[in-house]
Amino acid sequence: MKSLIDIPKKMKALVLEGVGDLRLEEVDVPELKEGTVLVKLRACGICSSDIPRVFVTGTYHFPTIPGHEFSGEIAAVGDGVDESLLGRRTCVFPMLPCRKCKACQKEEWAQCSSYSYFGSRQDGGMAEYLVAPVWNLVPFADSVPFEHAALCEPSAVSLHAVKLGKVAEGDNVLVIGTGAIGLLIASFAKARSGKNVAVAGRSADKLAYASKLGFETIDTSKEDIAEGAKRIFGDCADVTIEAVGSNEAINNAVKATAALGRIVLVGNPYGDLTMDKNTYWSILRKQINITGSWNSSFNSRINDWKEAVSEFESGRIDLGGLVTQTYTLEEYEKAFADVRDKNTFTLRVVFKMGD
Numbered sequence: 001m002k003s004l005i006d007i008p009k010k011m012k013a014l015v016l017e018g019v020g021d022l023r024l025e026e027v028d029v030p031e032l033k034e035g036t037v038l039v040k041l042r043a044c045g046i047c048s049s050d051i052p053r054v055f056v057t058g059t060y061h062f063p064t065i066p067g068h069e070f071s072g073e074i075a076a077v078g079d080g081v082d083e084s085l086l087g088r089r090t091c092v093f094p095m096l097p098c099r100k101c102k103a104c105q106k107e108e109w110a111q112c113s114s115y116s117y118f119g120s121r122q123d124g125g126m127a128e129y130l131v132a133p134v135w136n137l138v139p140f141a142d143s144v145p146f147e148h149a150a151l152c153e154p155s156a157v158s159l160h161a162v163k164l165g166k167v168a169e170g171d172n173v174l175v176i177g178t179g180a181i182g183l184l185i186a187s188f189a190k191a192r193s194g195k196n197v198a199v200a201g202r203s204a205d206k207l208a209y210a211s212k213l214g215f216e217t218i219d220t221s222k223e224d225i226a227e228g229a230k231r232i233f234g235d236c237a238d239v240t241i242e243a244v245g246s247n248e249a250i251n252n253a254v255k256a257t258a259a260l261g262r263i264v265l266v267g268n269p270y271g272d273l274t275m276d277k278n279t280y281w282s283i284l285r286k287q288i289n290i291t292g293s294w295n296s297s298f299n300s301r302i303n304d305w306k307e308a309v310s311e312f313e314s315g316r317i318d319l320g321g322l323v324t325q326t327y328t329l330e331e332y333e334k335a336f337a338d339v340r341d342k343n344t345f346t347l348r349v350v351f352k353m354g355d
């Protein structure tokens with residue numbers, strides 16, 4: 001064991017004690033074990049999935065510290081860990097797979113049948129410290145701010161979807177959805193296609209923001225999505241990435257996609273979905289390739305996390321615009337209220353810890 005700091009016994013953390021019962025508490029600093037590091041957390045985002053987790057469904061068990069989108073610096077290393085990691089900035093892949101099931105044998109961790117997860121099945125990042133296995137670390141350069149790197153998880157999810165859509169140079173890409181994931185998908189798609197990327201949604205604030213980030217926009221409250229795609233691209237989209245999960249969005253994705261095009265489904269569904277016959281027909285007739293996208297790849301063949309980090313380091317992807325509010329852990333009530341308030345413009349609300 002080697003440490004850069006005097007490891008305190010206690011730390012501040014947001015603890016979910018029951019559904020809707022989040023509290024700022026003093027809890028034990030987790031214990032450093034062989035093969036793990038102590039991360040002094042510096043930033044943790046509130047994911048949209050944290051809202052139902054905290055207020056509706058609860059975490060896997062109570063009490064749990066939420067937060068799976070976080071970054072920090074390595075303050076101590078356990079036995080058997082490379083000491084050169086000390087002081088490095090790092091993100092953490094939040095999944096702890098079983099390593100035994102069929103999916104794990106293929107390093108397809110997101111498909112693991114029995115996993116743990118920082119921030120839902122075990123304590124996560126809304127705290128001052130977290131202990132993570134070395135395997136989960138994704139170190140990044142000092143030039144990348146912690147609050148940007150806290151968006152590595154949604155970035156890896158977004159890059160994963162763009163790669164499944166096989167977005168190539170010159171492709172016209174339509175993204176349906178203006179949330180953080182939609183705008184991140186648009187950013188990674190633009191870095192790959194180098195061409196037109198259009199973002200469709202109905203929130204005027206978010207569309208104005210998307211256009212400030214350099215994307216074409218389609219206001220779905222005023223314009224049909226397929227018409228919008230034709231206006232912008234002169235044709236239907238080569239690739240459509242759906243990041244809403246509504247019936248309407250999925251039907252529109254089919255209408256707005258060109259023959260032999262590709263659709264990637266990312267949005268979690270709001271409820272049961274139906275499709276009219278003509279839309280279904282056009283999937284057949286246009287021979288559209290539809291694929292689902294889940295989580296991200298983090299294996300020896302494909303590592304969306306490392307690729308996302310290198311995009312931040314090179315400056316090709318700038319996440320500055322996506323962090324719309326920052327708060328301390330003490331201000332958690334306001335932070336969660338902002339995310340839940342439909343009248344407050346948020347993309348990612350991020351907790352900043354330390355100085």
Ligand SMILES: [Zn+2]
Nearest residue numbers: 047049069153
């Ligand atoms: Zn998330």
Ligand SMILES: [Zn+2]
Nearest residue numbers: 098101104112
């Ligand atoms: Zn497994």
